[in-house]
Amino acid sequence: MADFCGSAMQESLAGAHPDLHALGVVQYRRRALRLLRAEPEAATVRPAARGRGTPKATPIQRPAPRRAVRRTPPVQAAAVKPVARLEFDLLLWNCERVLVLEADGPAAELVAAKHQLLNNILRALWPGHAGTELHRHQWPLAGVAADVSAATEWLAAVVAGQPRQPGDRPRPVWLMGAVGHRLLLPEAETPPRLPARVDSQGVNFLLTPSLADMLESAAAKRQTWQLLKPLQRSGGPG
DSSP states (O other), rough: HHHHHHHHHHHHHHHHOTHHHHHHOOOHHHHHHHHSSSOOOOOOOOOOOOOOOOOOOOOOOOOOOOOOOOOOOOOOOOOOOOOOOOOOEEEEEESSSOOEEEEOOGGGGGHHHHHHHHHHHHHHHHTTOOHHHOEEEESSOTTTSSSHHHHHHHHHHHTTSOBTTTTTBOEEEEEEEEEHHHHHTTTSSOOOOOSSSEETEEEEEEEEEOHHHHOOHHHHHHHHHHGGGGGGGGGGOO
């Protein structure tokens, strides 16, 4: 097709204008023929420029590793310690010159042996003593709270309500047993070094081991005897 068009164009130009060569038109004809005979250039395909509207590829986001969640334990109410139930036996011998009290753990099987030992000690102090009646009370009392404060008030009332000596002086109180020491003399050394004399609120307390301890220990009997000997000068027990 290019050759045909080129030859036709050459003949048309040569026949119509015989003097074109003299005028220098040949150069134009040759140039035209060269343009007709030239092979079409292959179109260069350029990559399309990325426009502003073209969305960028979104990178894949990996989920962050989970952190271990520290669980706070539920708040629990502070445990309330139950108040210990206080139980003890109060053995009371009401003599004329001395009030004998033993406040110790309940031991019903030892009551008779304790009573006999107590009367033996009183006879040694005051020969001819016929014996003193025993009064036994069990704590807690019916209808009374079994706590320490109530027991302390009760024992204090027993001591305060005792008959007084001539001259309105309180009698010495022979106090035996760890429970009685702790309740009536909380300001004293705990446990007190026995035997001991302690003055509290105008009352002279004679502190000795319990009768149960004296039943088992000869040393406890000797210590008690040394503390009680000055009572011999006070007359009979009554």
